[in-house]
Amino acid sequence: MDLIENFGLYRELFGLSFLASLVVGIVLPLVGALMFLRKEAFLGIAVPQFAAAGLALGLLFLPWFPAMSAYFLDHGHPPMGYLLPFAAGAAVLALFLFSLMRRRGGHSGALLAASFATASALGILFLNASPAGANMADTVMRGEVLLLDVHGLEVLAGVCLIGLLFLIFCRRTLLVTAFDRDQAVALGRRVAIVETYQFLLLGIMIGAGVMTVGPILVFGLLFLPPLASRATATTLAGFLRGVLWAGLVSVLLAWPLSLQLDWPYGPAAVCVAAVYAILASCWGRFRRVTIN
Amino acid sequence: MLLSLCQADLGYRQNHAVLTQVNLQVRAGDFVLLAGANGSGKSTLIRSLLGGLAVLGGQREVAKEMRLGYVPQSVDLDPSFPVSVNDVVMMGLWEPGNTPDRDQAKAAIAGQLEQVEMTAHAVRLFGSLSGGQKQRVLLARALVRNPTLLLLDEPVSGVDARATEIILGILEQAVATGTAVVFVSHQPLALRERATRAMLVRHGTMEELPVQTLCSREGLELLWT
Numbered sequence: 001m002d003l004i005e006n007f008g009l010y011r012e013l014f015g016l017s018f019l020a021s022l023v024v025g026i027v028l029p030l031v032g033a034l035m036f037l038r039k040e041a042f043l044g045i046a047v048p049q050f051a052a053a054g055l056a057l058g059l060l061f062l063p064w065f066p067a068m069s070a071y072f073l074d075h076g077h078p079p080m081g082y083l084l085p086f087a088a089g090a091a092v093l094a095l096f097l098f099s100l101m102r103r104r105g106g107h108s109g110a111l112l113a114a115s116f117a118t119a120s121a122l123g124i125l126f127l128n129a130s131p132a133g134a135n136m137a138d139t140v141m142r143g144e145v146l147l148l149d150v151h152g153l154e155v156l157a158g159v160c161l162i163g164l165l166f167l168i169f170c171r172r173t174l175l176v177t178a179f180d181r182d183q184a185v186a187l188g189r190r191v192a193i194v195e196t197y198q199f200l201l202l203g204i205m206i207g208a209g210v211m212t213v214g215p216i217l218v219f220g221l222l223f224l225p226p227l228a229s230r231a232t233a234t235t236l237a238g239f240l241r242g243v244l245w246a247g248l249v250s251v252l253l254a255w256p257l258s259l260q261l262d263w264p265y266g267p268a269a270v271c272v273a274a275v276y277a278i279l280a281s282c283w284g285r286f287r288r289v290t291i292n
Numbered sequence: 293m294l295l296s297l298c299q300a301d302l303g304y305r306q307n308h309a310v311l312t313q314v315n316l317q318v319r320a321g322d323f324v325l326l327a328g329a330n331g332s333g334k335s336t337l338i339r340s341l342l343g344g345l346a347v348l349g350g351q352r353e354v355a356k357e358m359r360l361g362y363v364p365q366s367v368d369l370d371p372s373f374p375v376s377v378n379d380v381v382m383m384g385l386w387e388p389g390n391t392p393d394r395d396q397a398k399a400a401i402a403g404q405l406e407q408v409e410m411t412a413h414a415v416r417l418f419g420s421l422s423g424g425q426k427q428r429v430l431l432a433r434a435l436v437r438n439p440t441l442l443l444l445d446e447p448v449s450g451v452d453a454r455a456t457e458i459i460l461g462i463l464e465q466a467v468a469t470g471t472a473v474v475f476v477s478h479q480p481l482a483l484r485e486r487a488t489r490a491m492l493v494r495h496g497t498m499e500e501l502p503v504q505t506l507c508s509r510e511g512l513e514l515l516w517t
Contacts (some may be wrong), residue, residue, distance in 0.1 A: 039370060103343070172386045179373050179383065183433070185344040186362035187387045230374055234417055239374040 003137055010259065016153045018255065021265070023153075024213055024221055025251030026244065027160040030167055031205055032222030033243040034198070034229070037178040040098075044222040046112050047094045047203070049119040051210035051218075054090025056126035058083045063131065066228035072082035080211065088159075088207030094119070095199045152212045159208040163201045170194050175236065213266060220270030231284035246276050294318050294358045294441050294472050302333070302340045304374045309348050310336040314498045316491065318441060322472045323463070327380035327480045327506060327515055328493030334476050337493060338445055341474065359387075361439030365446045366426035371419035377429050378414050381405060384433035404432035409458060424455030431459055448482060455501065460486060480507050480515070 007045075035044055060079075062069055062078055072078045094115070101111050148156075168172065173194045177184040184191045209218040229242030254269035295318045305308040310333045318324060339345040340352065342362060361384070364367040381401045385392050392400070392414045405411045408428035409498070413421060418429065427447050434442055442463070448456040463473050464486060475483060483503075491498050492514060506509045 037373060176383050176386055179375060179380075180364060180369055182339070182342055182344060182364055183362055183383065185339075185342045186360045188343075188435075189386075189388055191344075230372070233374040234415065236374060236379045237378045 010151070014255075014259075016150055017148050017265070019157055020148050020153050020213060021251040021255070021269070022248075023157050024209055024217065025247045025269075027164050027205065028209060028218060028221035029225035029247030030240070031163065031202060033201070033226045033229070033240060034174055034178065036223065036226035041223055041226075042109070042112055043095065043098055044219060046098070046116045046119065047091050047206050048210050048215040048218045048222075049116050049123070050094035051087045051091040051203075051207040053119045053123040053126065054086040054088070054207065055083060055211050056130065057090070058086030060126045060130040061086075075149070075151075077149075077152075080152050083211050084155060084159075084204075084208060086207075087211040090119075090202040091207040091210070092200055092203030099199065102227045105128050135226045148212055156208050156212045157170075159204055163205040164196070166197060166201050170198075174198065188246050196269050217266035217269055220266075220273050221250065224270065224273035224277045225250065228273070228280035231277070231281040232287070246273065246280070249276055293353070293498050294320060296351070296353045297340070297347070298351040300340070300352055301348040302336050302345060303348055304336070304345065306348055310496070311493070312349075312497055314350070315500075316498065318330070318472050318474060320440065320470045320472055320489075321467055321488075322474075323411055323467045323483075323486055323488045324472070324474045325480055325483045325487035325490045325503060325506065326474055326476045326493065326498075327478060327490065328476075329478055329516055332492055332493045333496065334478075338443065338476060341443055355440075358441055359437055359439045361442045362438060363427070363430045363432030363434045363442070363444040363447050365449060366430060367450070368425055369418075369426075373419060375418050376414070377405070377410060377416055377418055377421070378416050381433045384436040387437065400436050401432075404436045405429075405464060407435070408432045421445070422453040427451055428455060428458060431462060435462070435466070439471060441474065442466060443474045443476075445476045446478070447475070449477070449479070449508045458481065478515070480511070483507075 032041075032044060035041055058078070062072060065082070068078045068082050071082075097115070097133065098112065173184060173189045173191065176189065177191050177195065181191060200226050205221075206218060225243045225246035226239075228246040229239050233239035250269050250273035253272045254265060257263055257268040257272065258265040295316070297314050297316045300311075300314045300397065302311040303310040303316055314337070316324075326334070326337070328337075336345065340347060342354075342360065343354070378401055381404055382397065384404075385397055385400070402411065402414070405414055408431055410425060410428050410432065413425060413429075418426065431444075431447065434444075444463075447459055451459070460482070463475070466486075467473055475487065477483065480487075482505040487503045490501050490503040490511075492501055492506060492511070494514065501511060501514075506515070
């Protein structure tokens with residue numbers, strides 16, 4: 001009731017954050033769907049952690065750039081254009097390293113776990129050494145999308161729009177490569193080039209997501225919607241529609257929970273997505289049992 | 293000539309060729325049996341024929357009019373991929389610059405599924421099919437783009453006798469209409485009556501043998517040693 005009565009106030013206060021939640025609710029699940037289909041979901045755990053470490057490194061270096069430090073003192077955070085290369089660069093680096101590991105085979109699972117631990121440790125050490133970073137990092141890590149400003153929204157929306165356009169224009173190459181790489185080559189598709197751009201854009205999108213809405217929301221939106229959709233989908237188009245729907249439901253339903261119960265937005269959205277995935281899984285199982 | 297490898301060295305890294313001095317010319321209407329034991333370099337050869345691996349030395353030439361249809365081993369594909377039988381065959385039409393009319397695409401897919409006797413399974417999840425059914429769907433995917441060259445990687449390995457006959461019958465029809473077939477297998481006997489040429493991959497290179505020789509006791513001994 002309070003939510004409806006104070007709708008105007010909430011819109012004024014959280015309008016930008018609401019738009020940001022829609023952007024990540026649409027784009028990140030589609031990005032995650034691609035990683036899920038390529039059986040690279042494990043990257044979704046480690047890459048955002050690398051992006052978070054990159055973000056912490058950016059905060060550590062902040063005193064070296066007086067103009068950035070001044071901006072930080074005025075706004076409570078450095079310019080997003082300053083942080084983006086750190087977060088996105090670390091994410092791209094991680095994707096590149098993981099692709100090398102995969103090609104060489106061996107203990108890629110153990111290497112991935114070790115990388116995750118190392119990235120987490122570095123992130124904490126960088127923040128510990130950073131005079132400016134602790135408060136801001138705490139806000140970002142908690143997924144407090146409510147504090148996002150127009151500058152942050154512009155960066156997030158710009159990066160996500162480019163990524164979304166790439167996913168749309170290259171969807172056939174990406175999907176057929178995920179299913180059967182040799183078939184994509186046989187069709188004459190430029191697999192290597194598209195995969196290179198895909199790595200770069202995924203890294204930048206994950207980096208932008210981590211520095212604006214936090215790693216928890218990025219983790220959750222990358223993989224819970226594809227899991228939910230996989231449980232019920234019987235066609236590729238149905239799977240992608242389901243991913244989009246699950247992402248949107250999660251980010252929209254999280255708003256009343258966050259405002260009414262005073263939950264941080266990121267964890268609220270992830271919990272909604274998890275409940276959605278569990279219900280979808282039960283429904284998918286029920287349907288299979290009744291059909292068979 | 294649809295596809296030609298001339299004195300080609302094939303592999304993943306320069307100075308580490310898996311196969312050397314490979315010669316192969318594929319013409320319209322050829323039915324080439326390409327046999328080799330496990331680990332002999334067949335997969336490297338397939339990737340090179342597909343164009344996924346650059347030749348390290350020698351030449352690879354492809355005719356402009358060549359359209360390649362590829363049938364992998366179904367066990368190499370992710371069974372949990374959320375894709376229906378219709379979707380899989382549709383992927384055969386996803387060549388760059390080709391946006392087929394929806395009705396035409398549907399008709400082409402339905403026609404190919406009928407040919408491989410999989411119409412009744414069109415809306416099922418690909419991962420829920422048996423091995424033989426999957427191979428037939430993958431053959432339909434390859435055929436839907438009217439290929440001039442069909443490259444098949446162990447298409448009847450682990451497939452029951454009926455599905456094997458369906459697949460081989462369709463390949464015979466394709467050859468009769470001028471399509472070239474390159475059939476990779478480590479069990480050549482099934483093709484003794486059908487193949488027109490035979491190649492043996494072993495000891496880091498490839499040699500051409502008469503089909504009857506490769507399918508004889510002597511040929512099989514060569515294959516396994």
